[in-house]
Amino acid sequence: MATNNHSSNKIIINNSEELKTCVVLGGRGLIGRSLVARLLKLGNWIVRVADSPLSIQLDELDNDDNSLLSQALASGQASYFHVDVRNKAQIIEAVEGAVVVFYTDTLDSCTHDFYSSYTIIVQGARNVINACRECKVKRLIYNSPADIVFEIGRDIHKGDESLPYVGTFGNMLTDLKAQAEALVLCANDIDGLLTCSIRSSNVFGPGDKKLVPLLVHMAKSGWSKFIIGTGKNVCEFTYVENVAYANICAEGALSSRMVSVSGKVFFITNLKPIKFSEFVSALLDGLGYQRPMINLPASGVKYFIFLMKLMHLKIDSTPVHNVLELSSCTRTFNCSSAQKYIGYSPVVSLQEGITLTVESFSYLAQKPFLTRYHDFGEQSKANKLLGNGKVADILLWRDEKKTFTCFLSLVLFYYWFFLCGRTFISSVAKLLLMIIISLSLYGRLPSTRSGVNIRRIPLSYFEISEASVRNIFSAIGYLWNSGCHLTESLAQGEDWNAFLTVVALLYCFKVVIAFASLTLATGVALVLAFNVFFVYEQYEEEIDGAVMSFFIQARKAGGWFFMNLPGPLVSLLPNCRTSSHKQYCTSKTQ
Template sequence: MAIETCVVFGGRGFIGKSLVDRLLRVGNWIVRIADSIPTLQLEPSESLLSHALSSGRASYFHVDVRLKSNIIPAIDGASVVFYMDDRDSYVHNFYICYTIVVQGAKNIIAACQECKVKRLLYNSSADVVLDSWQDIHGGDESLPYSSKFVNMVTDLKAQAEALVLVANDTDGLITCALRPSYVFGPGDNYISSLLVNVAKSGWGKFIIGLGDNITDLTYVENVAHAHICAEKALSSRGSHVCGKAFFITNLKPMTFKDFVSLVFQRLGYQRSIIKIPARFTQYVTLIIKWTISRMSNWRAENVPVLYIIELALCHRRFNCSAAQKYIGYSPVVSLEEGVALTAKSTQLARESSFSSYSDTDEESKVHKLLGGGKVAEILLWRNEQRTFTCFLLLVFIHYWFFLSGRSFLSSLAQLLLMIAAALWGYSILPPTIYGIAVPRISWSFFEISEVDMRTCFYNVAYTWNRMSQLASLLARGEDWYIFLKAAVPLYFLKLIISDCMTFAIGIALAMAFTSFLIYEQYEDEVDSTANVIYSISKGAFTLLMRGLPLPLAVFHSDSEIPSSRLKIQQ
């Protein structure tokens, strides 16, 4: 078998690394790795590449595809070029992306023609035929390019793909392009990373819609294998391969919900369990995208969770029969095995979320939050008898002050009278009653230490000073955040006191003796849900603060606008 020289542009990217590894394992290639990284730094797992570099079977070229003069030394004498522009190198800047993706493709095509390279293969994306929120049911290569691309990078990749295909059979160069669908695998900083971030943030608890949308995903090694198959087919100059594009998948469509559950299970996260209506989620997502589009320095692709939401709502299934028939492609790694390999090799995996339920002597988070003392012991039902006694006592107090129909002062007076009478009666009891000793109450029981009194007064003084400082800030009218922080809780407190204070205290009493216990049992679930609510509230509050005008006090003041307020307005 003849030895040929090939060049892999983007050879240090996610898909490029896998292709280089597979080319070296095939054994009949001298591989040149071309990338924008100044120096080649190998990972411990890349022993095959290390040996190939030592023996001369592989070499590295630092190349900027935006400059044609940089490209020619890397491809001079090569017969095949694989162009794997990698998503990890993109930035959210149109000009930079255009020069890397589109202008880079033009430069590589021109350099290949000048250096008499025989074959050029471009790694495109299945997204080039997708409109935003469009369903694809078994789409094949007859689908036209999208009229409304899902993001800027996909738009540019479609232009680069078209340039490569049009260049076919020009100056002896034959070309083709592959369109892998949703690539994942070891080193994936996009789909797998996004899913784990979603799980950590708490969004992973939710299933959007019915969860029945079909999605085609592709393991990264299968993409590398497809490129080698396509190169072999190109060498035969078949009319069904040259100048054509082919969809590449794992040939096993599955519901996106099942894929996410498989990933979560392998990485040690709990599967999604809470369903959200699909239509509601789509409307919310569209509103968020519209809001982001109104911000000059933001784009929708800056919010990765929107990408996951779109994946979870749309059918994305492609027909790979052309790739099977004309380039001889079939997956070499199954989807389940690919997920297992990804989870095994990634640092994103963690211990199971159910580990908090195992028997352990370590204090729980809520136990530490409650101070780890008697209050924690009572509210977490460590001693059922003591907890139940405290609960009955608090229920009695709630009834006495709020449900008896008397005013607060009259209830307090009657309670003090009852306590005074009980203490007097206790004091005149004989030392023994029917042989049972009656314990006496020590005078020290009614004393309060000087340290406790000093601490009490310090706390009162601190609270008073804080309230005085807050009132001063409100009087100056310089910060909307301070105003909302004070006004909103006070308004809700007014509603509670005026309308349902008795009911609210009763509910609070019941929740105090149940919610902490429940939280201790389901810490992870409660924390993740709270993170979701917090992130939504924080985003809504930020948008609200952006829209508020500057306070009038700022315009009547000679002092500078506070830097924090300037930051919000910008």
């Protein structure tokens, strides 16, 4: 079904120049949009945009090219076809009379349905090939990802077109796309159809629905602070407009019937390898998110994701695994064949492509911290648990410099008091002596030295206000009174939940002291304090759900335990005095 009249495959411009007809299959996808815009700008093509939506919808992704595409649709230079690649008749209607078909990705998003993916990717490629042969199409250019030669866990250094398909693919979609590419290449020079394949590496740009949104999602979840792996691995990224240009270069080479092009594959990149962490940093920094700073081992993250899946927590592991592979392996490609045989060279630099991508995703930009909470009017549970104050800001990594300074200071104190081999009193005495000596030497320094003014420490730094002293003693008094009330409540046996909680905490403390020294326990507590609350804030719902499931199971186990207690013992339980347990205890004693 077409939205415009397609009775003629050629029209005349200025009564002198004839336009050739081409079909961009998947023309509303990432590569397809850019390719359509570039073909229209060339001015010597009638462009048929074919894709799965029932009708074409111009949206904000078309932005600069919106008027160009709408004018072309109105003038007949462009037209739209609804094409389901599983329906051969619809493909034939779209490609009839065309001289070239550019075949880009027609699968909208990741899916775990093998049958649906197979019929769209593999069977769809077979239908496209057959339709091109029946309609006497001269050239077919297929777009596949460079992932089809990448084996999990193995690096690729300047890989060229001689690389074979891997034995084990990273995911199902890559496997199916490799099969589709093989079908297209095998169809070369049959019934006059010339084919080739463009293998682009990590395509990004405006309209990207995979890589950039995933990185932003990970940044919003707090993962932007971490570099997964060593951070030294190098990858190749390709701006989408360069992929579109490579398709046009390949068409020109195929039209010359070059033997070195037909039936061949060509790697396409921006010709500028970059560390994965640097690429992510450039994108996230442009959108206002934090640059990665802390290294995490890739194997540890994989085990964490595996544990999350075992706990049946909500996580889509497929795109996360893709990022893990990108961040832990090196993948660089040699594009000399594309440069030599089809005349490819990037038309947009990597830095310019990143800038244009950031501008197109401005709606995903990070809001300032205070603005976010003023907008939503609520704070995280971890923040509330820590008192919504300076302690919360430090332990939740609100200000990384302040948090790291605090953590480093505590580590130094931990070493000074626990690991240096001195007694506590000796450590305190030496620390005070060092402070006094340092302050004395600092006070004897001249006011200026080498032209630099040396600021004096005012006495107010060492003074404690009456209000601060009053607050300190009020806090001590509050803690003391709270402890007394808790002790009284436990002694009277009124709150068994509190009793069991205290007993569990004391028992855990006893176990820690019994099996580990106080020094080790303090060190572990110090490390956990700067990690547990941060992780909890990122996954509050998942962790709360897991804890709730644990308590439900524990409550069921407790009910089973009480059901199997002897009747006289049940009647002595304090809970039998409550109205909620009277009937249960009475039935047990009877």
